[in-house]
Amino acid sequence: MAVAGQRVSIFDVAKRASVGVGTVSRVLNGREGVSAATRKRVLAAIDALGYHPSRLASGLSRGRSDAVAVVVPFITSPSVVVRLEGILEVLDNVGLNTVLYSVGNRQQRDRHLGVLGDRHEAAGVIVVSIRLSRQHVERFSAVGTPLVLVDTRVAGVPSIEVDNREGGRMAASHLLGLGHRSFGFIGDIDRKHLGFSSSSERLEGFSARIAEAGIDPSRIAVRSGIHSAGEAAVLAASILELVEPPTAIFAASDTQASGVLSYLKSKGLTAPGDLALIGFDGLEVSALLGITTVAQPLFESGVRGAQLLLQLLAGEVPDPGELVLPLRLLPRSTTVSGASIEPVSRSP
């Protein structure tokens, strides 16, 4: 055991095993060229001293850390969490250390990305949902740190995305097909200025499709607020209090759709009878509540992103570097009355 207050260094291990520090380093890194007997002595010393190598020193000396950095926006949205699960699933499996950097505002973003790009503090970096400038990206490519984007993109950088405009169109088509002609939209505001654009892109696609159907898109009742179910409930109220409320609402996320549904229930209203409702994401909560949604492969986006990074780390050049994953419309009971109810599935 380590003596209280004393930090054990590679030097102590070397002394105890009667070898040089170089040899200890070789053992630590599983490099060959160390006899079995010596290796055993070193391992015994490490064990006896309770030694842990300093990641700082090794990273500094090597010029790069061996951890993977994942930069995520302040984890406030369930969709980010699911993506993260996918990323960790892959990275954990191959035994890579993963460090998460949570970004709550632009300042934090620039600091973290600056350091991660400028210095080699990570073997590779995955950025989730945060919009990067070309400058940010150039830093990474200049020093050769592999970079992968999930749910965001910059030309020329490997990324995983969905087509949010297409998703908006799908939602509109579904509602139009059901005969709806008046619409509301509940989206979120990028208050932290991190460049979140999916909400507005979804609205764009939605509006475009509505226009194609010959309906004036400026008549869509658009409301935006912070991304939360509670806020969405309030926004829903404001829409339903209109003189001529729409017959259908498209919420930019399932979280927001669930807030709308909760508001309806509290007023004794039902979907789709009083209001048709469609969300986005395909979160588990939408299945539990029976909310129709445009589902995107969140978990898979994380998995693919991590796999892309592994390829880059292995020196390969991923072929379809910029991947667009497919969306699926899941019709459920908030738009189609009498839709069959399925239990949530066992696998995520």
Place this chain on the structure above:
Amino acid sequence: MAVAGQRVSIFDVAKRASVGVGTVSRVLNGREGVSAATRKRVLAAIDALGYHPSRLASGLSRGRSDAVAVVVPFITSPSVVVRLEGILEVLDNVGLNTVLYSVGNRQQRDRHLGVLGDRHEAAGVIVVSIRLSRQHVERFSAVGTPLVLVDTRVAGVPSIEVDNREGGRMAASHLLGLGHRSFGFIGDIDRKHLGFSSSSERLEGFSARIAEAGIDPSRIAVRSGIHSAGEAAVLAASILELVEPPTAIFAASDTQASGVLSYLKSKGLTAPGDLALIGFDGLEVSALLGITTVAQPLFESGVRGAQLLLQLLAGEVPDPGELVLPLRLLPRSTTVSGASIEPVSRSP
């Protein structure tokens, strides 16, 4: 801008500003004893070169990093995420860098905790939900790294917890009060062996209270599986297929309760008519679905934990070092028929 492939060091900045590295360091760390003119020259050089100090080097040199490490179990449960939000809320506000270490198994746990405790790679550490051994803790106290536990505890270490046994008792009392006499329990298995014990503690309290009511607790239909809604649905099926199914089920978490409810709906059954259902945690999903639950202050646990750490970092000794937060039973429509439905609230 930095020249491609070239890393800019403090030395380059010093040269450009025609000062010594010591002076640059002083400027970087906002230390006084630098004339305004010199400071301005240094800042200009930093800007011109696009310089970012290396956290590795500064951490190594200083003997400690200035970031706060938060160790969380592989983010699989929404409750952990909410706690994390609370932690980040506080830490972000005071401008502390936060780095998350995700732990998926014992090996990872020991590696991360070993390094964080042994070396000074973090100014302070918050561990969420993972059980620590006395040995782990001693490492931290030996080197003097502040440590705070959230949702787990070790005697003598500042921590934030709830009384899970008491929560189990509250659930039992509620169901007993409604006249139920036969029970099922759906909990989770600590498959990763990270020492999660809340599920079993909740069962203990539940059983104890049942026994006090004169009912043989061994007759509780206990089922356990991995922590997910889907798995809980399967376990619920196995309980309801019993020859004499219970009239009420206590699920160890809201996530699991939501799975049970989803199963009921898919079978055309209702709560509490066919089965009374109570969950645990007070997640938003329980409000959305109207599930009765034993609510714990998740967000607040994170906030308090972070505040505790800030106190320790400031050198203060927190007075009630080991905090037990209160639980609240929220009766909703899965146990009390006709319970009023409230919209989800605006604030989290």
Place this chain on the structure above:
DNA sequence: TAGGATGCTGGAAGCGCTTCCAAGCATGGG
């Protein structure tokens, strides 16, 4: 048997920062 290969090993240099000490330079009091 000698000369070169080969396999292990020790340890110095260097990664980029902080910190501390000594030194330079004004300034003010005596």
Place this chain on the structure above:
DNA sequence: CCCATGCTTGGAAGCGCTTCCAGCATCCTA
């Protein structure tokens, strides 16, 4: 006019590791 005092400043040492080179056995080959 001289020296003590207080600011600023430069830069060497050291944090703990990796890496590379040189040194030493040992082994193989001709």
